[in-house]
Amino acid sequence: MSDGKEWYLEYEIHKNRPGLLGEVSSLLGALGINILTINGVDHERRGLLVSSQDDQQMDQVLATIKKMETIHLTKFRQPTLGDRLAVRHGRYIERDTGDRNTFLFSRDEIGLLVDFMAELFKMPDHPLLGIRGLPRVGKSESIIAASVSANKRWQFVSSTLLKQTVRTRLSEDERSRDHIFVIDGAVSQRIGSESHWELIRELMRLPVTKVIEHPDTFVRGTEFSMDIFDYIIELRSHREEEILNGASPAASDFSWPDFNS
Structure with a gap:
């Protein structure tokens, strides 16, 4: 994987509570993932544009998110034009x-x-x-x-x-x-x-x-x-x-x- 490769992550919130966004952001930061943009893209969904340095970083993120009971990962891919606009405007x-x-x-x-x-x-x-x-x-x-x-x-x-x-x-x-x-x-x-x-x-x-x-x-x-x-x-x-x-x-x-x- 090339340096600074961008990814789109989207997760659905199963149990919303204060501090949830901070937890996700802290997780990404601790694993060396740079958050480029974050926004709600639906009533109970949040989308993020992130960049990472290698595959192992993203593998760790995915493995950790799958263990979280409060959210469910719905999309993980290289960002499309639609993904970028959804994060920018808060809707698809x-x-x-x-x-x-x-x-x-x-x-x-x-x-x-x-x-x-x-x-x-x-x-x-x-x-x-x-x-x-x-x-x-x-x-x-x-x-x-x-x-x-x-x-x-x-x-x-x-x-x-x-x-x-x-x-x-x-x-x-x-x-x-x-x-x-x-x-x-x-x-x-x-x-x-x-x-x-x-x-x-x-x-x-x-x-x-x-x-x-x-x-x-x-x-x-x-x-x-x-x-x-x-x-x-x-x-x-x-x-x-x-x-x-x-x-x-x-x-x-x-x-x-x-x-x-």
Whole structure:
């Protein structure tokens, strides 16, 4: 094992009592484990990001925790992006049980969503994201905030955020791979010209990060399918809000202009 290897530990609290967290922290410290971050990730669960120097240290930790009656170890692995965000925000990102590439957020989780997209924007393989949601729920604002957090510039190819935007060409400066290209699928389908779609097709071929709002509407009647998306994000005002047939119902029904994985 290499020096300073990071691990994610999560335990469920069977019998909560004062000083329990201190006991776990003291145990890790005594065994030479460095605690990087710790936070509650559920009502009765706590997650920790730790670093260790060798296998023996972690073997000792696991053996000792298994003997503790007050807690039960539920996860032990090298940290995933979801683990890091869960510890940072105190909650896990919810996934669609029917489609593991679809991630669910409500408006009170905007901070978690922004951090999640920012991490995706930093990926070197330039993922393609689709984001669903009703108008004015915060899709475009989240994309902009995530771009800023990832130290990227954003470029609207089609949008109604401030004014109706339908681009047909981009300058050389605007074609940087450090840009996040944002396409509103409903706008492009409604009023996009052939030259606008030629630009979209060109961008789809390029190794650049793209975010498409209303992805289901975007692919309708085109050569594209939902299979092209690496991640789908659904953003709701509240958990009970319905997104019909996997698409934002407002994509064809709301009044224009209107603003806003």
